[in-house]
Amino acid sequence: MDFDEKYTEETYILFNEPRMHVVFIDDKGGSSTYHGINKRKHNLTAYRIDGGLMGANDGKQCDYGLYCKDLKELRLIELKGSDVDEAFKQLENTIKRLLDHSINSNTRVFARIVASKVKTPDIKTQTKIRLEKLLLARSGNLRYCSKKMKDIIS
Numbered sequence: 014m015d016f017d018e019k020y021t022e023e024t025y026i027l028f029n030e031p032r033m034h035v036v037f038i039d040d041k042g043g044s045s046t047y048h049g050i051n052k053r054k055h056n057l058t059a060y061r062i063d064g065g066l067m068g069a070n071d072g073k074q075c076d077y078g079l080y081c082k083d084l085k086e087l088r089l090i091e092l093k094g095s096d097v098d099e100a101f102k103q104l105e106n107t108i109k110r111l112l113d114h115s116i117n118s119n120t121r122v123f124a125r126i127v128a129s130k131v132k133t134p135d136i137k138t139q140t141k142i143r144l145e146k147l148l149l150a151r152s153g154n155l156r157y158c159s160k161k162m163k164d165i166i167s
Contacts, residue, residue, distance in 0.1 A: 014115055016080050016087055017058050025065030027077075029058045035166075037077050039092040044160060045127040047077075047090050051166045055083045062089070062107060071110050073103045075124075078111075081166060086121045086153075087112075088164070095130040097157060101140040104155075108147050124148055125164060126157035 017029075035049035035057060051057060060066050060078035067074040075091040089107055091100040104124045112122065124144060145155055156162070 014117065015082060015085070016111075016116055016120055017082055019115060020060065020066055020111075022066075025061045027059040027061055029056070031056045035059065035079060037090055037092060039076075039127075039129075041092075043092060043094055043129050045092040045129055046161045047092065047125060047127050048161065048163050049079060049088070049166050050163060051081075053167065055081045055166065057081055057166070062111075067107065067110060072106050073099070074107045074110070075100075075103050078107075079166075084121070084166075085117065085119055086123065086166070088123045088125055088166075090125045090127070093126055093128040095128055095132065097126060097128050097131055098138055098140050100126045100128065100157070101138070101144045105140065105144045105147060108144075108151075112151070118151075120151065122148055122151035122153040124153070124155045125162060126155075127162045128157065128159055131157060131159040 039045040079088040
């Protein structure tokens with residue numbers, strides 16, 4: 014089954030339409046912003062994951078999900094302060110909880126982290142390595158940056 018067929022509850026769906034631009038802003042007072050650019054105007058479904066699709070009993074999770082049925086792609090988006098390693102854990106937990114065996118294995122999964130501050134240098138922690146392996150198994154990747162991210166949905 015496709016992701017949008019399993020998760021249909023309107024209480025956690027923010028929109029389901031062909032938007033050219035998708036913007037998520039950190040609603041916890043941070044300065045992180047994700048900007049998805051959908052040039053081909055694919056139909057997108059946006060999910061509130063933290064406090065929506067997943068509850069407090071599900072452990073730590075990312076903030077938003079953005080699903081494109083045409084491309085069979087799911088973007089998991091975390092808007093964070095400065096603890097990027099914690100964001101890796103949240104994304105890993107979200108993937109393990111939401112993408113069970115009932116979801117088509119050909120759904121590509123991408124993880125996006127926009128932090129108010131990213132520590133340098135880029136060090137491969139065990140948490141990051143585990144997340145990257147999960148994403149690679151779903152033909153996706155991990156991107157993270159500081160303050161603002163522009164992400165092309167093609």
